[in-house]
Amino acid sequence: MANRFRYWVRSPFHKHRNDPEEKFIDYFSGGTVEKIKAKYTPTWKLVSSSRTSTLTIPTFVVSCASNETTSTRFPEAGKCETFQQRSSENFSVTRSNSSTGSSVPLQMTGPSNFPSNQMNMSLAPQNGPFQQPNPDPMCISVLQESHQVYHSQPGTVTMSAVQGSQVHHHHHHFHPQIGFEQMRSYAFHAQAQAYSLWYQQTAAMQSAQIFGPHPFQPFPTNPINTAPHKNPFHHQRMIRAVTIKDLVGIDIRGFHLNRLIGAGSFGAVYESTSGTETIAVKASIKGSDVLNEADCLQRLFYCNFTPKYFFHQETPTVNGILHTIGQELLGPDLETIRQKVPWHAIKRPTLVRIAWQALSCLEAIHAFNLVHRDVKLGNFAVSLPMSPSNRVMIKIFDFGLAHHYKDENGDMIEDSTNSDFRRMKYCSYEVAMGSDPYPRDDLHQLSFAILYASGFDFLKILKSSHDVLTEWKRDLLRQPAQALPPLARFLSPWYDALSELNEIVPIDYEALKQKIQDSLPAHNASADLYWEIEDEKYDLKE
Numbered sequence: 064m065a066n067r068f069r070y071w072v073r074s075p076f077h078k079h080r081n082d083p084e085e086k087f088i089d090y091f092s093g094g095t096v097e098k099i100k101a102k103y104t105p106t107w108k109l110v111s112s113s114r115t116s117t118l119t120i121p122t123f124v125v126s127c128a129s130n131e132t133t134s135t136r137f138p139e140a141g142k143c144e145t146f147q148q149r150s151s152e153n154f155s156v157t158r159s160n161s162s163t164g165s166s167v168p169l170q171m172t173g174p175s176n177f178p179s180n181q182m183n184m185s186l187a188p189q190n191g192p193f194q195q196p197n198p199d200p201m202c203i204s205v206l207q208e209s210h211q212v213y214h215s216q217p218g219t220v221t222m223s224a225v226q227g228s229q230v231h232h233h234h235h236h237f238h239p240q241i242g243f244e245q246m247r248s249y250a251f252h253a254q255a256q257a258y259s260l261w262y263q264q265t266a267a268m269q270s271a272q273i274f275g276p277h278p279f280q281p282f283p284t285n286p287i288n289t290a291p292h293k294n295p296f297h298h299q300r301m302i303r304a305v306t307i308k309d310l311v312g313i314d315i316r317g318f319h320l321n322r323l324i325g326a327g328s329f330g331a332v333y334e335s336t337s338g339t340e341t342i343a344v345k346a347s348i349k350g351s352d353v354l355n356e357a358d359c360l361q362r363l364f365y366c367n368f369t370p371k372y373f374f375h376q377e378t379p380t381v382n383g384i385l386h387t388i389g390q391e392l393l394g395p396d397l398e399t400i401r402q403k404v405p406w407h408a409i410k411r412p413t414l415v416r417i418a419w420q421a422l423s424c425l426e427a428i429h430a431f432n433l434v435h436r437d438v439k440l441g442n443f444a445v446s447l448p449m450s451p452s453n454r455v456m457i458k459i460f461d462f463g464l465a466h467h468y469k470d471e472n473g474d475m476i477e478d479s480t481n482s483d484f485r486r487m488k489y490c491s492y493e494v495a496m497g498s499d500p501y502p503r504d505d506l507h508q509l510s511f512a513i514l515y516a517s518g519f520d521f522l523k524i525l526k527s528s529h530d531v532l533t534e535w536k537r538d539l540l541r542q543p544a545q546a547l548p549p550l551a552r553f554l555s556p557w558y559d560a561l562s563e564l565n566e567i568v569p570i571d572y573e574a575l576k577q578k579i580q581d582s583l584p585a586h587n588a589s590a591d592l593y594w595e596i597e598d599e600k601y602d603l604k605e
């Protein structure tokens with residue numbers, strides 16, 4: 064029970080604090096993520112081959128500068144954000160940027176946490192009576208999305224006390240009846256009170272012609288902030304706090320966050336540029352998963368099937384640390400693609416190529432001794448088109464739940480997070496039965512994702528009772544030919560092979576790929592995928 068509890072307070076489920084399993088429904092049912100995507104995702108189209116088979120998927124207008132944005136150059140060293148002064152009455156927030164953008168790949172210089180971009184943000188104007196008359200357009204709010212709990216007076220809270228999942232864990236055990244919303248309002252309340260006190264003091268001093276003591280700093284942030292500010296006007300810089308999804312306009316490591324691409328359970332991803340460089344910056348208030356992801360992406364730096372890793376940065380704020388990861392910008396994810404095709408069913412020739420490449424992704428990360436553990440359509444994306452042919456390749460991303468499961472000697476490494484993957488609705492049958500997720504389970508999850516991509520109503524199955532769902536997973540393994548829905552029955556050779564995987568025999572990825580090929584012999588499953596730029600309907604020619 065304790066494990067389960069700890070699990071559902073883990074980051075991926077914060078969005079659905081009262082019903083963690085909702086997370087896994089939300090993904091498929093046009094929840095928050097999809098709404099945001101609907102707003103921000105441009106239209107585009109993907110074809111499996113420029114001649115033989117095309118797929119009606121809306122055209123992706125690569126709105127960023129180029130088709131050549133996948134380069135792995137790094138920001139120029141020492142790039143600094145221009146420091147603008149802004150005065151704002153009693154509301155002061157500081158921001159200094161001694162950016163350390165580096166021309167050396169950061170995976171070479173260790174796991175990065177350079178506090179190059181410090182921010183102190185007062186949330187007070189947002190909360191309660193302290194509304195700022197002219198909101199600064201540059202906004203950040205970490206608190207709205209964070210679930211940190213401040214128990215004590217400002218000044219007595221240390222970062223270790225307000226950061227990380229231990230806080231949630233601890234709190235829940237002692238106050239299981241208190242919801243996160245309440246906890247959050249306590250945090251706001253404490254903050255507002257601290258601000259109120261400071262404001263009264265300052266006002267009193269000003270009216271008595273005594274100069275104010277210091278800018279309002281509601282909570283200590285990080286030891287870094289005890290260092291004197293280099294910029295004497297730092298306190299005049301106002302960054303009003305909003306949410307993790309409102310970071311457009313800020314700079315991280317010299318990268319300007321231009322556009323919100325998508326948002327997940329606890330973070331948001333932005334298209335960001337520095338000069339001619341365009342990358343994706345993933346921002347989150349949840350440290351543990353971001354650290355895990357950064358660690359995995361560094362490990363995978365030489366892997367071609369994952370986004371390139373550029374940096375991880377921790378930006379102190381009064382509400383905790385804003386974590387960001389700079390990584391290669393990808394195109395749309397496969398779930399978005401699925402939603403755009405007619406009947407929500409990807410055509411066979413394209414589907415086998417996708418299955419082939421997705422399997423290659425898993426093969427590649429498993430070769431780095433990583434198990435992904437969150438394999439779903441929405442965690443594969445196409446790369447940006449590579450000119451001149453607009454060729455794309457499928458990449459796997461979102462390593463927040465991934466695990467380095469064995470060391471170089473082949474010894475198993477235990478996962479200290481104690482996550483209970485049985486609660487993930489789309490877990491494999493074996494995992495549903497209580498086993499830990501291993502590479503084989505990634506493949507089984509992939510088999511669900513491919514079914515889903517073929518047009519099968521996987522969402523309906525996911526919504527069914529636990530028993531029905533488990534039985535369905537079991538039948539798919541025991542008798543794939545019968546259990547497969549008609550649209551995907553052609554893939555029986557591959558599903559047969561997947562069901563024969565066991566713990567003892569190492570996975571033969573090449574044999575599995577051959578089974579994908581055998582499923583649709585008239586097409587080349589290993590052939591490339593291309594973007595089609597026009598938005599026309601087309602025929603499937605064989």
Ligand SMILES: Nc1ncnc2c1ncn2[C@@H]1O[C@H](COP(=O)(O)OP(=O)(O)OP(=O)(O)O)[C@@H](O)[C@H]1O
Pocket residue numbers: 075090096324325326327328329330331332343345370390391392393394395396441460461463
């Ligand atoms: N490197 C990238 N390039 C382009 N878009 C990306 C990239 N990484 C993520 N995205 C987009 O941002 C969205 C959210 O990212 P991600 O899935 O990593 O966040 P998350 O919080 O873990 O979401 P979830 O909980 O739904 O898995 C993705 O669905 C994807 O569309």
